[in-house]
Amino acid sequence: MRTIAIVNQKGGCGKTTTTVNLAGCLEAEGARVLVVDIDPQAHATLALGLEPEALDENLYEVLAEPGGDARLGPVIQEVREGLHVAPSGIVLSALEQRLAGERADTRTERLAGALETVADRYDYALIDCPPNVGILTFNALRAAREVIVPLETSFFAIDGVQKLLETIALLANRIGHELTVRILPTLYDGRTRYARETLAEIRKLFGDLCFDTVIRANVKLREAARRGLPIIRFARSANGAVDYAALAVEVTALGADADAIDAPLRPAAMAPEAGPIHTREVVVEFRDPRAADVRIAGDFNGWVPDKGVQSRVDSDGPARVWRKVLHLAPGTYQYRYVVDGEWRSDPDNPRSVAGPVGGKNSVLVVS
Ligand SMILES: Nc1ncnc2c1ncn2[C@@H]1O[C@H](COP(=O)(O)OP(=O)(O)OP(=O)(O)O)[C@@H](O)[C@H]1O
Ligand SMILES: [Mg+2]
Known part of the structure; x- marks a missing residue:
């Protein structure tokens, strides 16, 4: 508890x-x-x-x-x-x-x-x-x-x-x-x-x-x-x-x-034999001229906003573009943006599923 x-x-x-x-x-x-x-x-x-x-x-x-x-x-x-x-x-x-x-x-x-x-x-x-x-x-x-x-x-x-x-x-x-x-x-x-x-x-x-x-x-x-x-x-x-x-x-x-921090470390002898996991660099973008702070959270980072994520903010004319660089193994991931504290699905991504507490999670497939 x-x-x-x-x-x-x-x-x-x-x-x-x-x-x-x-x-x-x-x-x-x-x-x-x-x-x-x-x-x-x-x-x-x-x-x-x-x-x-x-x-x-x-x-x-x-x-x-x-x-x-x-x-x-x-x-x-x-x-x-x-x-x-x-x-x-x-x-x-x-x-x-x-x-x-x-x-x-x-x-x-x-x-x-x-x-x-x-x-x-x-x-x-x-x-x-x-x-x-x-x-x-x-x-x-x-x-x-x-x-x-x-x-x-x-x-x-x-x-x-x-x-x-x-x-x-x-x-x-x-x-x-x-x-x-x-x-x-x-x-x-x-x-x-x-x-x-x-x-x-x-x-x-x-x-x-x-x-x-x-x-x-x-x-x-x-x-x-x-x-x-x-x-x-x-x-x-x-x-x-x-x-x-x-x-x-x-x-x-x-x-x-x-x-995760409390979990006992797995003994080396039990480590999976699968060899190195190959990750790909995936960049997602978010645009909103009114936003001041944009982070990304998903099942790839334990839903902790921006944890383990490289961020860049670029200008595209008057608009600001947040670019989030993710390193992901092949698989299907769910995520949302946290825009000035508000959790939002990705407006540019048509793929989404219902989140557990209402709203939608966006879906990202890495092949
Ligand atoms: N986000 C909010 N939007 C609108 N009204 C709110 C919001 N949060 C709290 N209130 C209202 O403000 C008043 C005070 O809130 P609340 O009772 O939660 O505060 P509290 O810190 O518990 O107060 P107390 O110190 O008296 O126990 C309540 O009438 C509550 O309905
Ligand atoms: Mg009270």
Whole structure:
């Protein structure tokens, strides 16, 4: 189970929206997903269609007492077959104070212990954190190996996030486990120059820490939350659904990459006898006068944009042409372009297949 905490002390930056909709898109791809709502506001619980006050039990029962771990299973509610939620309720606001009186080393381990008891039932646990870095958020950071920090594309938000990254690094150091942190630009309105400049600034500041996906402002995301549905189940062609589906692809690819790193090296004696694999140089081109950043991702690079790809940008009259140089063995490949954070099929390639999370993947045949 990959455990990912969605963290930012700033209110209203899209933590809950990201938790619920990333969960919905991962589930739509066939993953088994648990949403863990540790925010006393219980917005994730509500956005998944549950009424917090109508539930007899919630995470309070699990986290309040030592040994509450075993209560997590019974507390979990099913939203759909592959999408479950460990619900919150207003009573969690009393938990911070209650735990404050307990031993500092164990009070932040409660959630990690509880999640271990269900780890074999899920592929992902996504933890929606409250807008502060208190004991509840520390519990989430202890339980998680990965952190997503949604960052509203505004200059004022950037300053706070740098402090947050320092806090997370300090904590990771103290508890002695690695935390992979990634920034997710949210609430992006590409029509304004201000937002475009801010996004460029965020990319410059955080570089590879930034997801390629950008979540655009989209009113359908609010409507979906009010209806108690992840957007992929409410309006699957809306920008919000497209963006969170792209995020799900990126998150999945990052996991595949980590698996590859962790995989034991194959002993030399077991290496295939096939001899050298002959690759061919293949150049694909993308043109769009409005695009500022174009990358390519496909099954040849684990869907990690531009990984292992040589890029060139040339001018063709007023238009810019992105040329991507790939070295591929004979076979059939699927790919998409990531254009300013948006995943798009190749407009010049008529061959495509339906992608696993909606949209189309372009198909490339190398003979
Ligand atoms: N991309 C988006 N487009 C439009 N509205 C959005 C988007 N993301 C979030 N919102 C809306 O903005 C508001 C705040 O978002 P959300 O609840 O996800 O933030 P949060 O970080 O979880 O807030 P809090 O810190 O209070 O928990 C909500 O009404 C939500 O529906
Ligand atoms: Mg929230």
